[in-house]
Amino acid sequence: MNLLDVRGLTTAFMTGSGEVNAIEEVSFSIREGEILGIVGESGSGKSVTALTVMGLLPQPPARVAAGEVIFGGQNLTRMSDRQMRSIRGPGISMIFQEPMTSLNPVFSIGDQVMETIAAHERLSQSDLRKRAIDMLDKVGIPSAARRLDDYPHQMSGGQRQRVMIAMALACNPKLLIADEPTTALDVTIQAQILDLLMDLRDEFGMAIMIITHNMGVIAETADRVLVMYAGRVIEEAPVAGIFDRPLHPYTRGLLECVPSLVEDKPRLVAIPGTLPEPARRPPGCRFAPRCVHAQPACTAAIPSLELLEPTHTAACFRARELAPA
Amino acid sequence: MIGVAFRRLLSAIPVLFIVSLISFGLMRLIPGDPAAAIAGVSATPAEIERLRRDLGLDQPVWMQLIDYYQGLARGDLGKSLLLGKGVFAATMERLPVTLGLSAYAMVFTLLIGVVSGIIAALRQNSWADQAAMMFAMIGISVPNFFLGLLMIILFAVHLGWLPSGGYVAFREDPMGWLASMTMPAFSLAMLQAGLLARITRSSMLEVLRQDYIRTARAKGLPQGKVVLKHALSNAMIPIVTVVGIIVSLLLSGAVVTEALFSLPGMGQLLTQAVLSRDYPMVQGGLLLVTTFLVLVNISVDVLYAVLDPRVRYE
């Protein structure tokens, strides 16, 4: 039984030049306690996917044009805002890329952790305080009781991301969505935060959907990987399958430019060209203009995801013939 | 925070000095003779001359200035030439009227301005937003005396609901005060309410875009908490900075409003004093009003530090 089932999800945005699909026919599932990595270049639709699951996109301009998000047997895309609020926190919670701006500057961190718990559970003020201290302790904030009354501006980026994690886990969610949780942090802090997430997964047993454009982060954390390109899922496999036998030319390109987590300098982008804007996507395979294996047939239709190996799917017309033996 | 207040208090001293100097100089630059004005049209030149000597106006200007500052150093604002009583006492009689009017207008300003600004921001580009902003535009562009006149015609003359003017002291008859002050306060408030509605709207729109609002929603907080706690507390910071300006606008607007509704406030007192060249009254009255405004602005700075921990911990 899957914890989360996303089926055929298409999210559109109203823009000045009409409606465009930011993501299209995105399908995937997450099992309990599993870590699913979603990887892709900036602009490929990872955040839109996560925010659609959370119901956090402003509507309008956003609109779920098709598909469903099944969580705990219910379709979240059909839920009222009130119902959605009871899911956010105890069901699914989320941390973001920018720890510097994701906390409210005018409230103490203790207040912000405590109000999260208070929104979902009836607890006395002193119990709330205890729980908040306990959570801050668990995410590695030293002398948490004393720091409860500190304000976000008194903390470093890494510490703020720890506070965000404490807040996100305060109500024991079944799924944590981490959207580029380390992208804005120093390399050494990045590794610490990833380690913390892994430890907390073992302690709390929640599933994690980790979003990144960095294959190094995927290698560190994910059990299974979803690769996105121009709003579509183009490959999905267990992490070993992605790294040992990537079947989509785009994934192979990504692996060639994997920046190391310990070295600070990302290497040159191995895939020439840029990701097309949603309104300027080419016909057929979206990757064709940048693909060294492209053939005329590639632009005739959009390749669909095909099960090529027992747990490995990819969306490329030539995947089978190009696959390493 | 106490440090902030103390520094600002110190920096207020030169401001008050300059204001007192300007009001002293301006009064003596405008033509007209206080002695003649006070003695009346039927007075003989000899009588006027005697009055001038009694009032100390025969002295050279620099002597008068030194006298003035010596008085100020003793905490003495002098005596009104026209009323024959102390400037401070005369001010204290009239100031409650103006402060009451301004405070009541401030309540209207905050209620109308902040509430309509929030609603407009939450329903950006909806009919409610457009209606609120049109209302704000009208408030800003219609002169307050004109609005006051319209209200008098409608509510006092045609409907007879409210008195068209006159003052009832709050302590004697609170309901009567409310009745006599509602139209003046409302017509005085509209300009500031319109300004505040626009500032609140743009400040809220800016804040609602911030990452921490998304975080608040991601935590499953109810909409009321997201808007009134997380958004408004941040949006209030730029709003508070204009409160000092709004109080100044209210006090200067009150002069016209008091004249229109025949309210015996500071506006009337100072207008009369200027017309009759009542030098000490104008100088002292302006100094007291300026001191009040300076204190308001210092309170605003302190409030700013209360609202924003980043300022508080500097």
Ligand SMILES: Nc1ncnc2c1ncn2[C@@H]1O[C@H](COP(=O)(O)OP(=O)(O)O)[C@@H](O)[C@H]1O
């Ligand atoms: N509010 C919006 N209005 C219009 N287009 C948007 C909006 N948010 C995202 N998009 C579009 O959706 C696409 C996917 O964006 P996003 O999910 O943020 O990418 P990623 O997180 O993978 O970097 C981008 O091409 C972007 O232009």
Ligand code: SF4
């Ligand atoms: S379908 Fe064609 S263009 Fe697209 S990735 Fe495969 S080979 Fe390249």
Ligand SMILES: [Mg+2]
């Ligand atoms: Mg993103």
